[in-house]
Amino acid sequence: MSEPGNLHYFDYAATTPADPRVIESMIGCLGADGVFGNPASSSHAAGIAARDKVEHARQQVADLIGADVREIVWTSGATESNNLALKGYADMATGRRCHLVTSQIEHKAILDTMASLEKRGMTVTYLRPTDSGEITADAIAQAIGPQTGLVSLMLVNNEIGTLTDIAAIAPIVHAAGALLHVDAAQALGKTMIDVKALGIDLMSMSAHKVYGPKGIGALYVSREAAERIASQMHGGGHEFGLRSGTLATHQIVGMGMACELAAEKMASDTERIAGLSRHLLDAVLALGDVTQNAHLARRIPHTLSLTIGLPAFQTAMLGENLAVSSTSACNSAAGKPSHVLTAIGLDANAASRTVRLSFGRYTTRENVDYAIECFRRALNACRSKAVGTPISPGFSVAPQLKLDDLEAVRNQGFKAIICNRPDGEEPGQPTFSDIAEAAARLGIEARYLPVVSGKIGEDELASFVEYVETLPAPVLAYCRTGNRSGMLWNMSEPRRK
Numbered sequence: 001m002s003e004p005g006n007l008h009y010f011d012y013a014a015t016t017p018a019d020p021r022v023i024e025s026m027i028g029c030l031g032a033d034g035v036f037g038n039p040a041s042s043s044h045a046a047g048i049a050a051r052d053k054v055e056h057a058r059q060q061v062a063d064l065i066g067a068d069v070r071e072i073v074w075t076s077g078a079t080e081s082n083n084l085a086l087k088g089y090a091d092m093a094t095g096r097r098c099h100l101v102t103s104q105i106e107h108k109a110i111l112d113t114m115a116s117l118e119k120r121g122m123t124v125t126y127l128r129p130t131d132s133g134e135i136t137a138d139a140i141a142q143a144i145g146p147q148t149g150l151v152s153l154m155l156v157n158n159e160i161g162t163l164t165d166i167a168a169i170a171p172i173v174h175a176a177g178a179l180l181h182v183d184a185a186q187a188l189g190k191t192m193i194d195v196k197a198l199g200i201d202l203m204s205m206s207a208h209k210v211y212g213p214k215g216i217g218a219l220y221v222s223r224e225a226a227e228r229i230a231s232q233m234h235g236g237g238h239e240f241g242l243r244s245g246t247l248a249t250h251q252i253v254g255m256g257m258a259c260e261l262a263a264e265k266m267a268s269d270t271e272r273i274a275g276l277s278r279h280l281l282d283a284v285l286a287l288g289d290v291t292q293n294a295h296l297a298r299r300i301p302h303t304l305s306l307t308i309g310l311p312a313f314q315t316a317m318l319g320e321n322l323a324v325s326s327t328s329a330c331n332s333a334a335g336k337p338s339h340v341l342t343a344i345g346l347d348a349n350a351a352s353r354t355v356r357l358s359f360g361r362y363t364t365r366e367n368v369d370y371a372i373e374c375f376r377r378a379l380n381a382c383r384s385k386a387v388g389t390p391i392s393p394g395f396s397v398a399p400q401l402k403l404d405d406l407e408a409v410r411n412q413g414f415k416a417i418i419c420n421r422p423d424g425e426e427p428g429q430p431t432f433s434d435i436a437e438a439a440a441r442l443g444i445e446a447r448y449l450p451v452v453s454g455k456i457g458e459d460e461l462a463s464f465v466e467y468v469e470t471l472p473a474p475v476l477a478y479c480r481t482g483n484r485s486g487m488l489w490n491m492s493e494p495r496r497k
């Protein structure tokens with residue numbers, strides 16, 4: 001496992017660490033000395049103080065997106081917001097306007113919810129994106145009809161970072177008398193959102209993507225849309241009757257603070273991130289055999305999707321200290337390639353060689369340089385010829401290894417290496433301890449058994465046999481040309497079990 005201190009984090013689209021000011025604001029709502037009351041307890045000061053905090057946070061969220069404060073409904077996150085918007089609409093739509101429109105590149109929280117509505121008799125059109133990952137206003141205009149009740153699209157795609165042109169799409173949706181729901185989980189705090197100017201009726205948000213805590217989100221419900229949405233959580237009638245349940249003051253306060261900070265920092269964060277992301281992209285593209293997905297589309301700079309064109313590439317080759325997402329590999333539960341990447345035309349193989357890097361507030365130039373180096377090493381390892389000559393199942397020999405060879409050694413499945421030449425035998429060769437250190441990082445065991453050329457004695461043979469029989473196989477032994485290691489193997493044959 002990598003140590004947290006060694007980690008170079010490029011997975012901000014998955015989640016972000018809470019900002020210190022968010023943490024501080026949340027702590028103030030937990031203990032006996034803090035604002036711990038139930039915001040619904042309106043008869044005493046503890047409850048009133050908590051309600052004030054909740055309402056202040058509601059205002060902070062509303063301010064970030066240009067909404068009215070009464071249009072913000074607290075939920076547990078964007079998944080719940082998406083469910084509330086879609087199922088809430090479906091419940092009220094009984095019998096009329098039962099056609100919904102969405103796209104093939106939405107988050108599973110939309111796609112699976114849509115699938116559940118299809119089982120209830122609604123019809124759903126799943127629009128194909130263009131090859132560069134965009135859903136166009138034209139595609140919406142063609143799909144929409146008099147029976148369409150709701151269109152749901154994401155503002156920013158979580159895998160490829162494409163931006164949907166909501167301003168162009170909203171008038172088409174409204175002209176057809178339908179509602180427009182936007183999943184803004186990946187957009188909040190990264191791009192300006194003004195729900196009124198964009199013409200959004202319902203919008204899902206999540207705090208943990210924007211340096212707030214996990215487990216809290218909100219649904220923007222415009223005044224007009226509120227009448228067309230049914231509650232999915234029944235109980236005490238909280239949240240204007242749309243979502244019952246005791247409000248989690250500390251979470252809500254954390255989300256409010258995160259939104260205030262987002263408004264404050266969005267422009268400078270984005271400018272800095274754009275520079276870092278451009279630098280990484282240029283450097284990695286220059287290594288060759290790398291293509292950027294959706295490069296022709298309007299995109300946010302925070303998310304890069306890169307496909308490596310070398311068949312041997314696996315995301316694990318980048319090393320565990322580089323925290324990226326293999327959007328591609330498989331949607332873990334489903335065991336299938338990413339639906340987003342296949343929708344934009346990648347085959348399953350290319351999808352499995354795709355890496356998502358997402359940048360955030362704490363990404364540094366050092367992180368970026370580290371990532372570039374990881375790509376350089378991985379690509380070299382993919383391109384390098386096979387390392388070692390097998391002389392028995394489980395045992396191979398090789399000439400002097402270079403540090404750059406170790407990825408290939410690991411990729412060929414070697415579990416252990418033995419060095420059979422003394423350090424310093426020739427100038428410029430990596431020392432055994434350098435090799436052993438790099439090997440350890442890749443989970444390969446390394447042993448030092450130096451043999452001076454032509455002097456293989458009883459002690460050397462005994463140690464060699466011990467290593468070969470106790471180290472995990474397959475083992476790769478190396479010396480200047482590979483010959484000494486081969487001789488050790490042959491001469492020790494009578495001693496091996």
Ligand SMILES: Cc1ncc(COP(=O)(O)O)c(C=O)c1O
Pocket residue numbers: 013014076077078079080107109154156157158183184185186205206207208217
């Ligand atoms: C586009 C999009 N929608 C919805 C979600 C779900 O958000 P949450 O984790 O708040 O439920 C995510 C999170 O990955 C997302 O990227």
